[in-house]
Amino acid sequence: MQQDGLILELQNGNERAFERIYQLYSESIYGIIYSIVNDEKIAEEILQDVFLKIWENASSYNSSKGRFFTWILNIARNASIDQLRSRSHKNKLKNLKADNFVDILENKTHFSSKADAIGITKYINILKPVCKKLINLLFFKGFTQKETAEELDMPLGTVKTKNRACINKLREMLAE
Amino acid sequence: MNIEEYISSGILELYVYGALTEEESREVSEILKEHPEVRKEVEEIEAALQQLASAAAPYNPEELLASIKQKLSNKNVKTLPVRRKTHWVSYIGWAACLLLLVGLFFLIDDNNELRQQLNSEKARSARMEQQIADARENAEKAQELLAVLRSKEITRTNLQGQTVAPEAYAAVYWNKEENKAYIDAKELPEPPRGKVYQVWSLKLDPLTPTSIGLLEDFEADDNKIFTLENANESEAFGITLEPAGGSESPTMEQLYVLGAVTAAP
Numbered sequence: 001m002q003q004d005g006l007i008l009e010l011q012n013g014n015e016r017a018f019e020r021i022y023q024l025y026s027e028s029i030y031g032i033i034y035s036i037v038n039d040e041k042i043a044e045e046i047l048q049d050v051f052l053k054i055w056e057n058a059s060s061y062n063s064s065k066g067r068f069f070t071w072i073l074n075i076a077r078n079a080s081i082d083q084l085r086s087r088s089h090k091n092k093l094k095n096l097k098a099d100n101f102v103d104i105l106e107n108k109t110h111f112s113s114k115a116d117a118i119g120i121t122k123y124i125n126i127l128k129p130v131c132k133k134l135i136n137l138l139f140f141k142g143f144t145q146k147e148t149a150e151e152l153d154m155p156l157g158t159v160k161t162k163n164r165a166c167i168n169k170l171r172e173m174l175a176e
Numbered sequence: 177m178n179i180e181e182y183i184s185s186g187i188l189e190l191y192v193y194g195a196l197t198e199e200e201s202r203e204v205s206e207i208l209k210e211h212p213e214v215r216k217e218v219e220e221i222e223a224a225l226q227q228l229a230s231a232a233a234p235y236n237p238e239e240l241l242a243s244i245k246q247k248l249s250n251k252n253v254k255t256l257p258v259r260r261k262t263h264w265v266s267y268i269g270w271a272a273c274l275l276l277l278v279g280l281f282f283l284i285d286d287n288n289e290l291r292q293q294l295n296s297e298k299a300r301s302a303r304m305e306q307q308i309a310d311a312r313e314n315a316e317k318a319q320e321l322l323a324v325l326r327s328k329e330i331t332r333t334n335l336q337g338q339t340v341a342p343e344a345y346a347a348v349y350w351n352k353e354e355n356k357a358y359i360d361a362k363e364l365p366e367p368p369r370g371k372v373y374q375v376w377s378l379k380l381d382p383l384t385p386t387s388i389g390l391l392e393d394f395e396a397d398d399n400k401i402f403t404l405e406n407a408n409e410s411e412a413f414g415i416t417l418e419p420a421g422g423s424e425s426p427t428m429e430q431l432y433v434l435g436a437v438t439a440a441p
Contacts, residue, residue, distance in 0.1 A: 004366065015303075023241075028230045030230075032232070044237065063369075066205060105231055138190070139193050139229070140232070142194065160185065167189045167225075171224045
């Protein structure tokens with residue numbers, strides 16, 4: 001649940017609020033960054049930068065533009081993509097597409113306590129291939145609806161409805 | 177607009193991803209503020225996505241917080257300027273002059289730095305005091321609450337979630353002798369901005385609602401226990417979501433929880 005009060009406190013420079021925000025979002029954001037850069041150490045550094053940015057730029061977040069989570073997501077994706085660019089100047093998209101979150105989940109050897117990754121991995125395999133692609137591009141790689149439609153050669157509206165069905169499936173799995 | 181169709185269109189998932197255009201996102205944000213059911217859906221989508229992304233993390237990066245905070249405090253401390261080398265053979269006079277200036281500069285800079293440190297120390301101790309005061313206040317509240325719950329005069333009423341928020345739940349501890357109603361609202365969702373929960377005492381035949389008060393500062397209240405005056409002969413209690421400041425009569429479409437008072441023992 002998005003806690004508007006907490007975000008307000010963060011914007012007022014409250015360190016405790018920052019810590020709470022870190023607890024709430026760091027693991028999922030780390031997952032996103034890792035799925036883009038695919039390197040634990042580099043992902044760690046980016047994660048730290050992202051949270052420094054969150055602290056410094058908190059006042060620029062505005063709920064009328066979107067969710068706080070989405071705002072952080074964008075900071076994390078941008079920072080990760082910048083990092084990739086500096087590592088290899090070419091083939092940005094190729095790099096982005098090389099690692100799918102599904103591979104990461106499947107190759108995982110240790111699991112943290114907070115997310116039941118084992119359970120999720122088990123279910124992810126049941127997801128249709130198109131769902132894996134959609135979620136990977138839209139969520140993990142930050143493609144827009146239009147970019148996704150072009151990438152998967154799919155009408156714009158289909159991206160929206162198909163993805164909805166995929167997320168519904170995911171939610172069902174998680175609720176089990 | 178048909179809200180159900182809107183939800184099932186799939187736009188909310190794209191909204192959470194950040195895959196919409198800026199303008200589309202703004203529209204969704206507006207709708208989300210007006211419709212609690214849209215907000216709830218968005219929160220559920222977000223929770224599922226967070227779980228999924230967390231699963232992709234190599235480990236839970238909890239311990240990195242300390243190093244991030246370290247970096248934060250480092251940023252606040254100024255780095256000292258590098259001392260420039262001067263040719264001592266020539267321009268001895270200038271060099272001496274420069275040294276003097278540099279020395280002065282260091283003094284001023286040191287002074288500033290000390291002042292800054294002092295200020296941040298002061299801020300830190302003020303924060304600590306506030307934290308202790310908060311904790312003490314909470315402990316007092318907890319004691320008071322315990323006393324209330326143990327009292328024999330108390331009637332407990334469970335309020336169950338209604339159509340708009342089936343998951344919601346609240347309880348009223350009503351002390352008829354003292355005309356006090358303690359509302360335990362821990363299981364109510366946070367009200368959207370500009371809205372407030374209003375508690376109603378109800379007579380059932382005929383149905384007459386009487387406002388007994390608002391759950392003000394909902395987000396800031398840690399234990400979510402609110403004390404309200406209730407001198408009514410209540411037969412039931414209900415909580416609705418109303419515009420800030422409350423309403424004359426309850427908005428029934430925004431009835432979150434409702435429950436009938438059981439006869440006192």
